[in-house]
Amino acid sequence: MSRRPDGLLNHNILDSDKGPQDACGVFGVWAPGEEVAKLAFYGLYALQHRGQEAAGIATSDGERILIYKDMGLVSQVFTESDLASLPGDLAIGHCRYSTTGSSTWVNAQPTLRPTKYGTLALAHNGNLTNTGDLAELVQKLEPSNGRERGATTDTEIMTALISLQNEKNVEASAIAVLPQLEGAFSLVFMDEHTLYAARDRHGVRPLVLGKLETGWVVASESAGLDIVGASFVREIEPGELVAIDESGVRSQRWATAEPKGCLFEYVYLARPDTLIAGQGIHATRVAMGVRLATESPVEADLVISVPESGTPAAIGFAKGSGIPFGIGLVKNSYVGRTFIQPSQTIRQLGIRLKLNPLREIIEGKRIVVVDDSIVRGNTQRAIVRMLREAGAREIHVRISSPPVKWPCFYGIDFATRAELIASGLEVEEIRRSIGADSLGYLSIEGLIESTQIPEKRLCSACFTGEYPIRIPADLSEGKTRLEITEVHGH
Numbered sequence: 129m130s131r132r133p134d135g136l137l138n139h140n141i142l143d144s145d146k147g148p149q150d151a152c153g154v155f156g157v158w159a160p161g162e163e164v165a166k167l168a169f170y171g172l173y174a175l176q177h178r179g180q181e182a183a184g185i186a187t188s189d190g191e192r193i194l195i196y197k198d199m200g201l202v203s204q205v206f207t208e209s210d211l212a213s214l215p216g217d218l219a220i221g222h223c224r225y226s227t228t229g230s231s232t233w234v235n236a237q238p239t240l241r242p243t244k245y246g247t248l249a250l251a252h253n254g255n256l257t258n259t260g261d262l263a264e265l266v267q268k269l270e271p272s273n274g275r276e277r278g279a280t281t282d283t284e285i286m287t288a289l290i291s292l293q294n295e296k297n298v299e300a301s302a303i304a305v306l307p308q309l310e311g312a313f314s315l316v317f318m319d320e321h322t323l324y325a326a327r328d329r330h331g332v333r334p335l336v337l338g339k340l341e342t343g344w345v346v347a348s349e350s351a352g353l354d355i356v357g358a359s360f361v362r363e364i365e366p367g368e369l370v371a372i373d374e375s376g377v378r379s380q381r382w383a384t385a386e387p388k389g390c391l392f393e394y395v396y397l398a399r400p401d402t403l404i405a406g407q408g409i410h411a412t413r414v415a416m417g418v419r420l421a422t423e424s425p426v427e428a429d430l431v432i433s434v435p436e437s438g439t440p441a442a443i444g445f446a447k448g449s450g451i452p453f454g455i456g457l458v459k460n461s462y463v464g465r466t467f468i469q470p471s472q473t474i475r476q477l478g479i480r481l482k483l484n485p486l487r488e489i490i491e492g493k494r495i496v497v498v499d500d501s502i503v504r505g506n507t508q509r510a511i512v513r514m515l516r517e518a519g520a521r522e523i524h525v526r527i528s529s530p531p532v533k534w535p536c537f538y539g540i541d542f543a544t545r546a547e548l549i550a551s552g553l554e555v556e557e558i559r560r561s562i563g564a565d566s567l568g569y570l571s572i573e574g575l576i577e578s579t580q581i582p583e584k585r586l587c588s589a590c591f592t593g594e595y596p597i598r599i600p601a602d603l604s605e606g607k608t609r610l611e612i613t614e615v616h617g618h
């Protein structure tokens with residue numbers, strides 16, 4: 129069951145200013161007797177920040193799998209009656225931001241494929257780095273079909289590979305396929321009876337297991353458990369496959385864990401109320417701000433944040449520096465998420481659509497403005513200008529992460545290397561470019577120590593250029609997302 133809109137999605141109206149975008153949020157629930165589609169809906173609602181282009185839910189009643197997906201926010205995609213028409217004992221859900229493949233309905237997830245032993249529905253957060261090789265494998269197994277089904281994502285290729293295995297069930301097929309996948313993947317998938325969750329051997333993207341009174345939940349972040357009343361049990365381990373059905377929870381290792389968790393989840397991507405590797409993200413971000421105040425001190429009257437992602441670090445900076453924290457910028461929480469295209473006049477307002485300064489707070493003061501990261505620099509340039517217009521005497525920009533210099537190949541769409549302001553400019557040049565009186569970044573050591581995770585268990589490639597998972601030469605430096613898509617032949 130599904131509906132299909134006319135064509136491409138209208139992009140977020142502030143695309144030119146957008147920060148890093150996550151690849152996706154995934155959610156799965158096995159809970160006979162519960163309204164699983166509604167649980168999946170609320171789970172996706174809590175994960176909406178991870179992907180706002182499309183959303184989908186698949187459910188199974190033990191006999192057949194039904195799926196409903198569409199372009200747009202979770203709240204735009206599903207109505208009460210849509211959810212009522214998705215009965216079942218288990219469900220998976222997905223909210224998407226595209227990193228490979230275009231923003232079209234056909235690339236929304238979950239994906240669905242028939243298998244020899246039923247149907248497979250699958251949802252993915254991450255990005256594979258050997259999609260080209262895998263696509264060739266699919267074509268060998270299914271010469272007459274392969275890519276003709278229309279989807280253009282690595283997720284479709286994974287789904288095809290699992291469904292084409294000559295094994296006795298989905299579980300065995302997944303165990304045969306998972307070791308062949310390279311890159312970052314946190315997966316939830318299901319057949320008519322069983323919910324599965326798997327994480328790549330590096331555990332780049334998060335995935336957690338929770339317990340309901342009547343069943344089990346898996347979600348990209350623990351915030352997705354909280355919203356449905358599930359208690360946190362543990363993380364799905366890197367290199368683990370978990371199966372959940374009426375026999376309970378089974379776990380298998382298909383690879384030795386070599387953890388390389390994404391450092392950027394701590395900086396920006398994950399919700400502040402999420403736990404990753406036992407760490408509360410809010411507290412970690414406050415610690416980054418405290419450290420930043422030590423590393424990059426300044427004399428000022430007031431610390432403000434770029435809401436909302438810069439707020440915990442700004443609180444930390446105020447704590448570390450002794451300078452009071454205040455609200456200086458108010459966020460229009462919903463405008464950036466509208467899918468109505470603005471008029472030219474409104475578009476020219478740029479950042480003012482998103483943020484409004486509190487003149488009475490800012491006027492005449494020396495302001496420290498704390499943000500989580502700088503990608504292209506457009507947002508910070510606009511904020512500095514806006515604060516000056518609001519009467520700030522001095523503007524000191526502090527960033528709670530190191531300069532982002534390298535693209536991510538593991539599921540985060542920053543920009544091309546050429547678009548990253550720090551890939552071509554030194555800190556002083558960036559300061560001049562954004563028009564601030566001073567600019568300070570957190571060091572990589574400061575960032576890693578704030579997470580309390582050993583450096584060897586983290587990916588920091590977008591800051592350091594040291595990619596922990598092999599990047600094929602044709603995907604490496606200088607290539608853009610578009611070119612990656614072409615290399616993969618999508």
Ligand code: SF4
Pocket residue numbers: 332389390391392393535536537538539540587588589590591
């Ligand atoms: S490159 Fe950056 S964003 Fe990508 S996985 Fe590594 S730390 Fe995360």
